[in-house]
Amino acid sequence: MNDRxxxxxxxxxxxxxxxxxxxxxxxxxYMLVAxxxxxxxxxxxxxxxxxxxxxxxxxxxWGVGVGSFIANSLLVTFxxxxxxxxxxxxxxYALTRLEGRGGRLVYLLIVAxxxxxxxxxxxxxxxxxxxxxxxxxxxxxxxxxxAYGIPFTVILFYAFFLDFPRELEExxxxxGCNRFQTFTRVILPLSGPAIASAAIFQSVFIWNEFILALLxxxxxxLKTLPxxxxxxxxxxxxxxxxxxxxxSLATLPLLVVFVLAQKYFVRSLAGLGK
Amino acid sequence: xxxxxIEGVRKFYGRTEVLKGIDLSIADGEFTVLVGxxxxxxxxxxxxxxxxxxxxxxxxxxxxxxVTGAEPAERGVAMVFQNxxxxxxxxxxGNMGFGLKMAGQEPGPITRAIERAAGILGIGTHLDKRPAAxxxxxxxxxxxxxxxxxxxxxxxxxxxxxNLDAALRTRMRVELGRLHDELDAxxxxxxxDQVEAMTMADRIVVxxxxxxxxxxxxxxxxxxxxxxxxxGFLGSPRMNVVDAVVLRREGVGVxxxxxxxxxxxFRVDVDIPPGGAALEPGEPVALGIRPxxxxxxxxxxxxxxxxxxxxxxxxxxxxxxxxxxxxxxxxSEGDVVVQLPRQETMRPGERRRVAFSxxxxxxxxxxxxxxxxxxxx
Numbered sequence: 001m002n003d004r005x006x007x008x009x010x011x012x013x014x015x016x017x018x019x020x021x022x023x024x025x026x027x028x029x030y031m032l033v034a035x036x037x038x039x040x041x042x043x044x045x046x047x048x049x050x051x052x053x054x055x056x057x058x059x060x061x062w063g064v065g066v067g068s069f070i071a072n073s074l075l076v077t078f079x080x081x082x083x084x085x086x087x088x089x090x091x092x093y094a095l096t097r098l099e100g101r102g103g104r105l106v107y108l109l110i111v112a113x114x115x116x117x118x119x120x121x122x123x124x125x126x127x128x129x130x131x132x133x134x135x136x137x138x139x140x141x142x143x144x145x146x147a148y149g150i151p152f153t154v155i156l157f158y159a160f161f162l163d164f165p166r167e168l169e170e171x172x173x174x175x176g177c178n179r180f181q182t183f184t185r186v187i188l189p190l191s192g193p194a195i196a197s198a199a200i201f202q203s204v205f206i207w208n209e210f211i212l213a214l215l216x217x218x219x220x221x222l223k224t225l226p227x228x229x230x231x232x233x234x235x236x237x238x239x240x241x242x243x244x245x246x247x248s249l250a251t252l253p254l255l256v257v258f259v260l261a262q263k264y265f266v267r268s269l270a271g272l273g274k
Numbered sequence: 275x276x277x278x279x280i281e282g283v284r285k286f287y288g289r290t291e292v293l294k295g296i297d298l299s300i301a302d303g304e305f306t307v308l309v310g311x312x313x314x315x316x317x318x319x320x321x322x323x324x325x326x327x328x329x330x331x332x333x334x335x336x337x338x339x340x341v342t343g344a345e346p347a348e349r350g351v352a353m354v355f356q357n358x359x360x361x362x363x364x365x366x367x368g369n370m371g372f373g374l375k376m377a378g379q380e381p382g383p384i385t386r387a388i389e390r391a392a393g394i395l396g397i398g399t400h401l402d403k404r405p406a407a408x409x410x411x412x413x414x415x416x417x418x419x420x421x422x423x424x425x426x427x428x429x430x431x432x433x434x435x436x437n438l439d440a441a442l443r444t445r446m447r448v449e450l451g452r453l454h455d456e457l458d459a460x461x462x463x464x465x466x467d468q469v470e471a472m473t474m475a476d477r478i479v480v481x482x483x484x485x486x487x488x489x490x491x492x493x494x495x496x497x498x499x500x501x502x503x504x505x506g507f508l509g510s511p512r513m514n515v516v517d518a519v520v521l522r523r524e525g526v527g528v529x530x531x532x533x534x535x536x537x538x539x540f541r542v543d544v545d546i547p548p549g550g551a552a553l554e555p556g557e558p559v560a561l562g563i564r565p566x567x568x569x570x571x572x573x574x575x576x577x578x579x580x581x582x583x584x585x586x587x588x589x590x591x592x593x594x595x596x597x598x599x600x601x602x603x604x605x606s607e608g609d610v611v612v613q614l615p616r617q618e619t620m621r622p623g624e625r626r627r628v629a630f631s632x633x634x635x636x637x638x639x640x641x642x643x644x645x646x647x648x649x650x651x
Binding site: 171176181 | 325326346351352353355356360361372377420
């Protein structure tokens with residue numbers, strides 16, 4: 001009886017999950033399939049599979065500079081993630097180990113920072129960067145990305161460090177480590193999962209970020225992938241297969257990372273809320 | 275010379291005073307066990323010695339050197355934690371050598387120190403493994419090995435055996451004793467297990483509520499507890515304690531009375547220190563008798579058995595006495611615990627007359643201080 005009810009429940013649940021997966025996957029699948037079609041096919045037979053497996057549209061997309069967009073995105077993402085992880089890690093560790101109410105208060109302020117949407121401060125950020133003469137530099141992206149990634153990452157690390165066994169730190173102190181050595185030699189090597197999940201999470205966000213990149217960068221040579229893809233649309237008004245190919249190229253690296261590291265992704269979020 | 279001196283140490287957590295003026299002197303090479311109920315401050319005291327906690331008043335010296343403000347690593351102490359606290363990302367030898375590495379020693383001496391410690395503890399075959407691949411007992415050995423490699427002046431143990439199963443605990447207990455003889459080192463050991471305290475210690479320090487109640491050799495504490503707390507804390511099952519009042523004095527002794535049941539009919543010899551408060555008639559006192567002190571004597575007590583525990587070598591009898599109401603024992607309130615040194619085939623509800631001697635009673639005055647020790651253990 002119970003068994004049957006359990007099976008019915010899981011069937012319904014699987015149904016929901018399946019439906020949701022379809023909603024997410026169909027556009028992705030269509031993008032991939034459409035990238036292999038010819039310009040004519042995409043309008044004549046939008047739902048039919050491509051007649052031949054040609055990589056021409058990929059070549060055309062690459063020709064516009066998708067390669068350099070990817071390189072730009074990689075650089076900006078890498079730099080931002082490094083800044084975010086280093087600052088958030090040190091901050092969260094200090095906040096969890098501070099005695100008294102001070103640490104908690106600063107933590108709450110950081111959490112509050114998480115609640116400010118990017119759009120709300122777009123104009124001031126633009127003006128600041130413009131006044132600093134940083135427009136059209138990668139720094140103009142790395143700094144705001146870091147500022148936006150840090151609150152969330154601090155929350156993530158905070159939960160992790162709060163659970164970190166104190167005895168290990170005490171053992172390290174007895175072994176002659178100062179605070180910083182304790183952090184670098186004992187805590188950091190054991191924080192792999194937290195760092196991995198923070199890095200993946202932020203990479204996904206930064207890789208896809210569009211609005212700041214659009215505002216800060218006008219020189220084509222610096223453009224990141226999401227902004228660069230927009231170029232494709234302007235360049236080939238009717239070349240949808242090339243646009244789709246460009247999008248596929250943009251999505252692929254992230255998809256691979258996600259599939260490889262999804263374990264950390266889920267695990268880190270399961271520990272939030274402390 | 276690597277003894278340990280603690281002078282007037284006080285420690286507050288916020289407004290709560292957890293160590294209320296501890297004075298303790300531990301001789302070079304002594305195995306000292308700190309015992310007490312949970313929350314008595316024994317672990318805090320150990321952490322103060324280690325330098326993991328600061329003190330608000332007082333001094334801590336290791337080997338005659340004042341280390342009150344020193345960092346843990348500069349104190350010449352090594353600590354073994356209850357849950358091992360091994361670094362999971364390092365191998366066994368990495369764990370054991372980490373302290374020396376941090377101290378800037380060359381790889382050669384480090385390897386020799388690790389091999390020596392591993393040899394003493396029999397973990398030489400595990401040196402390349404990670405802690406996760408070891409059993410609980412092996413982890414504990416590695417944790418001890420980590421302490422040995424640093425060749426500290428004082429070893430500190432914080433309930434190191436409480437995570438092990440009973441059989442392993444017994445084995446490790448013996449092994450720690452052997453280790454102490456072999457290293458001839460000063461060791462301070464915190465436990466709540468009185469078997470560990472009684473068997474391993476050269477000296478036991480009984481703590482209660484942030485104060486030292488008594489310091490002494492295990493058997494001295496057992497037979498000559500200075501107060502009601504120590505008497506009740508050491509020994510399992512606990513000492514039976516009954517409330518009484520002084521009836522009249524007679525020579526070096528007093529006759530006592532049970533307030534509810536009238537005359538108990540025996541005299542207890544007491545030590546009345548010169549200038550100390552005499553036990554005057556009408557003064558409330560308490561009498562204590564250890565469960566194993568029953569057996570023979572001029573006094574008898576009729577007990578109705580409630581629970582009978584046959585342990586093979588001995589029998590524990592939990593029951594109510596018609597003439598005695600115990601105010602403190604391991605049994606439920608009003609029960610008396612009697613330990614009989616043989617197997618007994620008794621059923622609950624059965625009555626049994628047990629004998630004891632007035633000489634085996636402890637007498638505590640109204641402040642809980644012992645005024646008469648059991649003369650016949």
